[in-house]
Amino acid sequence: MNTVKAILCFIFCGLAFGHEIANPTQYVTHSFTITGLVKKQLNLTPADLKQYPSQTINDFTIISKKGARKIKSIKGVRLDDLLNKAGIATKAPGDTKKMYIVATATDNYKAIFSWNEVFNTPLRERILVFYEKNGAKLDEYDGEIALISTKDYLNGSRHVRWLKNIEVRKI
Numbered sequence: 001m002n003t004v005k006a007i008l009c010f011i012f013c014g015l016a017f018g019h020e021i022a023n024p025t026q027y028v029t030h031s032f033t034i035t036g037l038v039k040k041q042l043n044l045t046p047a048d049l050k051q052y053p054s055q056t057i058n059d060f061t062i063i064s065k066k067g068a069r070k071i072k073s074i075k076g077v078r079l080d081d082l083l084n085k086a087g088i089a090t091k092a093p094g095d096t097k098k099m100y101i102v103a104t105a106t107d108n109y110k111a112i113f114s115w116n117e118v119f120n121t122p123l124r125e126r127i128l129v130f131y132e133k134n135g136a137k138l139d140e141y142d143g144e145i146a147l148i149s150t151k152d153y154l155n156g157s158r159h160v161r162w163l164k165n166i167e168v169r170k171i
């Protein structure tokens with residue numbers, strides 16, 4: 001009976017979380033760029049990310065309309081730290097208030113953040129570009145490099161697998 005349950009879970013839990021994606025390897029990124037309104041564009045690999053101060057977030061749940069998945073830990077670098085490293089390029093006072101950040105994956109999935117959200121709300125410490133999950137490097141489903149805003153209510157939607165670019169823009 002347990003075997004049957006295990007098999008059913010393998011099939012349906014997998015489907016529920018999108019593991020049915022054919023050949024996820026094609027989307028995996030080995031580096032990502034930070035571009036747009038920055039003083040210095042960056043191109044970073046997981047090895048580069050490990051040179052930055054790391055942040056670990058323990059025991060949270062990835063929640064989507066399809067269900068919930070418990071995560072023991074993720075390790076990565078805070079989005080605000082990365083953007084500070086690139087340096088936000090401003091021309092006039094107050095420019096940052098009009099800025100937003102677009103995170104894009106290789107399958108063209110996108111998530112956006114306002115500058116204020118990233119630098120000026122309690123989300124600041126909780127938006128990570130991460131390279132480790134549950135103590136191991138990310139598998140091809142997450143893509144070596146991913147981004148997540150862990151404190152969102154439905155945080156699955158700003159979980160960007162296969163991250164390839166972070167762009168700073170202004171309205």
Ligand SMILES: Nc1nc2c(c(=O)[nH]1)N[C@H]1C(S)=C(S)[C@@H](COP(=O)(O)O)O[C@H]1N2
Nearest residue numbers: 017062064105107109156157159160161162
């Ligand atoms: N690159 C990429 N990331 C993505 C998606 C996607 O289609 N492509 N779907 C998102 C959505 S809508 C959800 S609900 C979660 C579901 O997967 P997860 O449980 O691995 O977070 O992934 C998110 N991240």
Ligand SMILES: [Mo]
Nearest residue numbers: 064065156157
């Ligand atoms: Mo979703």
